[in-house]
Amino acid sequence: MNALLNFSSDVFLVAFFLYCLGFISYGMTIAGARLTKRDPEKHIRKWGRISYVISLLGLISHATSFITRWIGGGHIPTSNMYEFMSFFAMMIMLAFVVTFAIYRKHLIGLFTLPLTVIIVAYAMVFPQEVQPLIPALQSPWLKIHVTTVALGEAFLAVGFAVALLQLLRIVDFREKGPRARRSQRWVEVLMVIAVIMVGYLISVFGFRAAGYEATFLQENVHISNAGVESTETDTVVYKLPPIFKPYNSHVQEMDSFLGLKDGLFETPHWMKGVDAARKWNTIVWSIIIGLILYALIRVIIRKPIGAVIHPLTRGMDPDDLDEISYRIIAIGYPIFTLGGLVFAMIWAYLAWSRFWGWDPKEVWALITWLYYTAYLHLRLSRGWHGEKSAWLAVIGFIVVMFTLVGVNLVLVGLHSYAGVDN
Template sequence: MTTNETLAQYSDWAFRSAFTVLVLALVLLIVQYASTRAQAVQDRELVSAGSGARPAEAPSAPGRVVEQPKKPMSERFGGMGAAVLVVGTVLIFASIVLRGFATERFPLGNMYEFVTMACAAALVVGLALLSKPAYRSMWVFLLVPVLILMFLAATVLYADAAPVVPALRSYWLPIHVTIVSVGSGVFLVSGIASLLFLLRMRYPRGEEGTGVFARIAERLPDAQTLDRLAYKTTIIGFPLFGAGVILGAIWAEAAWGRFWGWDPKETVSFIAWVIYAAYLHARATSGWRDTKAAWINVAGFVAMLFNLFIINMVVSGLHSYAGLN
């Protein structure tokens, strides 16, 4: 099995282009986020001055061109940011597909490729669930961890396009690793939603605040919306991740002769799955639905990050095939 260096180079270029485009999207959405507050302040000043209602416009004379009101700056920048997000998502998927063709295998054989797939999944889930203009403010907080992960993938975790080690030359690779990486991307959206929910609960809408966090929170959707989003995404990610753990155990029996051996990767994956199960149970239990359940979801998010970086990069085990050792 050989590597097509030209396609591998195109894959790297697509990844770098996706990173650049997503940075541009982040800038546009930050401008949208900031201008939303400026527009809200202006509207409050007009209301306090008694000018909240617009005067009735005189009927237009025949042949007179009536100018259409311009869209607010926040809406214009938000629309541009959303369009650029789609371009960035297409480019990151292009980098995944090109690497697969370059190596003539499924492109999930190392940490670089795994993190790329997880970021792509998070972007797709975000585009599906945060498409409404009212949710665009959340993209600022979702894009930051996605860009950090992409930066780490392109620097610390990067591995040249090459055939995988013999242990990964199995039909289980595209099944097990794809499900786990997509589930990780979904949990990224869920974790960010819970963190923003906790921030919104700390600074409810309408509460006057002068601190940085208070100013950030007042632009977010209401707490109930954020809580529903965290729950909805966990409902999607939980069975995916659970199926990935089960399929991994089946693959382990075929590769190593046992279903479960309490390998560090297996152990922390199981712990993360149990934490998310506890979140779903707490979310349905009276007295735990608000901040207590959200903190459990955040704990699951932390366990996922620990499993992704510390276990793969520091702890040695049977899953130490990430291209870093």
């Protein structure tokens, strides 16, 4: 079984590099079409086909990794954050393949592939060992609930990618009016967030490659139902220099970095999610490195990133993009409704003898569903199309990602099954 799990990990890395190669190839497809002096359409067809095949090979490798890990681990690999996020990335690629098969728009790949790469890299941060299922997860509903949630959210992710492409198409950075400048600033904010995500990857894998480690002893006070107070000491290991150290802790051992001998600040006590201190420290590092990287990019290109990407989108019809984004989200919405609400409540009743318990993940799943319900209502009943609809789709995916990631940082609930290794 260990050999099968090792093979699964190796194939997963192959999928990651194929996704990266597919993203580069899509970039060459779009950029080359603008630079070539021959037939641009022929160039797009040729290189777009190559890019799609590379992406499809990545998906096949990813699916092979998923199946072999399932066989080797003895249960469907969606039970912790590493497994779920890697499965979520695979579902995004599946949703992209379906979208491309319908609409044949190569530029969608240029925006979907980097999203997949970031989510795969994020999954790699978490412990990758196969873990035994806790009692609440030992149910056939694990397969039904988690797979439908991931598939629904995957279509919402592709809808987000198309909506972002739509915004970059319709927001012209050459215009000077107040409304145009406001749209330009908000689009550039999205570009900054994208660069910060890259900064996250650089910070995590950079310090991991350097072998950095810091260990803290954290005292946690517990009060029983009878009012008896007890104190436990936990060991918290950081893989990034501690800008924010754990709440109520002191250093046990720390590698040297820029003379840092202790955390600069203490993590707020109200951050009670699983490994909240380490996650918050990682977020701060990601923002710092991301902003530095963004500043370097701006110095090199000497204009907003959105202004550089905008010319690449001129061959796309914004109305087509608007319709594609809406239709893809319309596919994801009912799937998410089934997985995130209906199947989730059935499983909750079987596992905890109640349909609803106001667990943080349950609440945010409901918020996500209500948000996309409002999106569809505003589009169908109020005629929100174009830029308004695109912004709703973009913000909606931010809500999705907070439900998947942010809730574990700030809050504690029954759905907190995995820590993070940084």
